[in-house]
Amino acid sequence: MKVEIIEHIPYHWLEEVINLAAEMIVIVDCQGIIKYINAAYCEFIGTTVEYAIGKHVNEVIENTRMHIVANTGQAELAAVQRINGSEMIANRLPLVVDGELVGALGTVMFRNPEEWRQYQSKIQSLVEELKYYKNRFEKESKYNFADLIGNSPAFLASKKLAERISSSHSSVLLLGESGTGKELFAHAIHNGSSRAAFPFVPINCASIPEHLLESELFGYEDGAFTGAKKGGKKGQFQAAHHGTIFLDEIGDMPLSMQSKLLRVLQEKEVQRIGSQKSIPVxxxxIAATHRDLEMMVQEGTFRQDLYYRLNVIKIEIPPLRKRTDDIPLISAGLLKKLERNFHRQNTVLSPEVIERLQEHKWPGNIRELENVLERAINVLDGKTIEIHHLPLYLRDQEVDYYIPKQQRMDIQVMPLKETIALVEKQAIHQALKVTDGNKLEAAKLLEIGKTSFYEKCKMYGI
Ligand SMILES: Nc1ncnc2c1ncn2[C@@H]1O[C@H](COP(=O)(O)OP(=O)(O)O)[C@@H](O)[C@H]1O
Ligand SMILES: [Mg+2]
Incomplete structure (x- = not known):
């Protein structure tokens, strides 16, 4: 079998094949006599091939162990060997032919530590690069301006502005109610910029606990506080180097952090917690909020200087109720996306449904529309979404019961009896005011009997 393979290669090629396979190579027999050594190796150790061949390896190569390996049959890989006052790295392999140890083969991997370091740093940068792409792939920012659906004038104006400024390096402030697409805009701006090949790092300032926000944004040094990870941690600003950081819900950032953020924006460098060193970034x-930052500035809950820093380019995204013409188009786009998850095709909205959707106020904007359509597709039997596939609050045209979650907490619901009692009490007070305290007149106004009136007054302590 071996013979067969070698027969296909002309014999005189072999030397070149060996030279290409290993830059520096030496072969010894079991006695340690050099059977072969290439010119590159000889040059490296300051000798000639003619001189070396036939000599004991000990006479030719400093500190060699080739004769030992040829004797023991034990391979020595990546062994450090001192030659010409410099440490080189060598591989020594026993040469076994037809099951018999016949000698040893030596190659030099790196001629000196510098070569090794260069190789190492090359590998290191490849590893870093790999890590970066892996990371980018995992949280890849994939939305573009083409994903921002809508043709209404107000929306198009915002989209055009965003497209125009995407190539700039200035800060962007995205304003709009919850669910209007602020995050989508941020992605599109990043991907439309020269930073697209670098990270897009989103941070939700409202969802990170105040005491963690600083280390999350700026990182920390080894031992900066108890529980700090060994070796410290890179902050998100550093992670976003050359790219974009998206500070979502910036209106929820505590004042103390606002000052630190301002410093970073001004100095363009960060300091990890527990470190004096400044790292340029x-x-x-791109910041976003549904809050009225100008009012917060007036109230003193948002730093004015930071507001000015962020507000270099302001983009306001209109709420869905101000762009009802876009509802059919957006719905169609959202349905396409949902259909993929539900293994459906060609789902459409009935004309009545479209009309109903256009009448709704959409406090939750496109996110709410997304939820409504997802629910509909869940309960859908055919291809057309009808009124009865909509959630109850959308089916009833007269009363719009929908209230965003945050506001629901403020609504108090009392037992019906108590509510009625409260209203009765109010009505009696009103009647008594009108009649200047005359109970008989008041009873008449309320169109109830005298006895019933007195009973109620007693009951309500009037
Ligand atoms: N113009 C748009 N076209 C299509 N889908 C949109 C659009 N704007 C927002 N969406 C979708 O609506 C949802 C809410 O958007 P998001 O950017 O998270 O809003 P916000 O950050 O303003 O609360 C997301 O699922 C997003 O994909
Ligand atoms: Mg958001």
């Missing part, structure tokens, strides 16, 4: 900031 090149990051574009």
């Amino acid at each position: 090149d990051v574009r900031v």
Whole structure:
């Protein structure tokens, strides 16, 4: 079998094949006599092939162990060997032919530590690069302007502005109610910029506990506080280097953090917690909020200087109720996306449904529309979404019961009896005011009997 393979290669090629396979190579027999050594190796150790061949390896190569390996049959890989006052790294392999140890083969991997370091740093940068792409792939920012659906004038104006400024490096402030697509805009701006090949790092300022926000944004040094990870941690600003950081819900950032953020924006460098060293960062900031930042500035809950820093380019995204013409188009787009998850095709909205959707106020905007359509597709039997596939609050045209979750907490619901009692009490008070305290007149106004009136007054302590 071996013979067969070698027969296909002309014999005189072999030397070149060996030279290409290993830059520096030496072969000894079991006595340690050099049977073969290439010119590159000889040059490296300051000798010639003619001189070396036939000599004991000990006479030719400093500190060699080739004769030992040829004797023991034990391979020595990546062994450090001192030659010419420099440590080189060598591989020594026993040469076994037809099951018999016949000698040893030596190659030099790195001629000196510098070569090794260069190789190492090359590998290191490849590893870093791999890590970066892996990371980017995992939280890849994939939305583009084409994903921002809508043709209504107000929306198109915002979209055009965002497209125009995407190539700039200035800060962007995205304003709009919850669910209007602020995050989508941020992705599109990043991907439309020269930073698209670098990370897009989203941070939700409202969802990170105040005491963790600083280390999350700026990172920390080894031992900066108890529980700090060994070796410290890179902050998100550093992670976003050359890319974009998206500070979502910036209106919820505590004042103390606002000052620190301002410093980073001004100095373009970050300091990890527990470190005096400044790390330069090149990051574009896109901030977003549903809050009225100008009012917060007036109330003193948002720093004015930070507001000015962020507000270089302001983009307001209109709420869905101000762009009802876009509802059919957006719904169709959202249905396409949902259909993929539900293994459906060609789902449409009935004309009545479209009309109903256009009448709704959409406090939750496109996110709410998404939920409504997802629910509908869940209960859908055919291809057309009808009124009865909509959630109850949308089916009833007269009363719009929908209230965003945050506001629901403020509504108090009392037992019906108590509510009625409260209203009765109010009505009696009103009647008595009108009649200047005359109970008989008041009873008449309320169109109830005298006895019933007195009973109620007694009951309500009037
Ligand atoms: N113009 C749009 N076209 C299609 N889908 C949109 C659009 N705007 C927002 N969406 C979708 O609506 C949802 C809410 O958007 P998001 O960007 O998270 O809103 P916000 O950050 O303003 O609360 C997301 O699922 C997003 O994909
Ligand atoms: Mg959001």
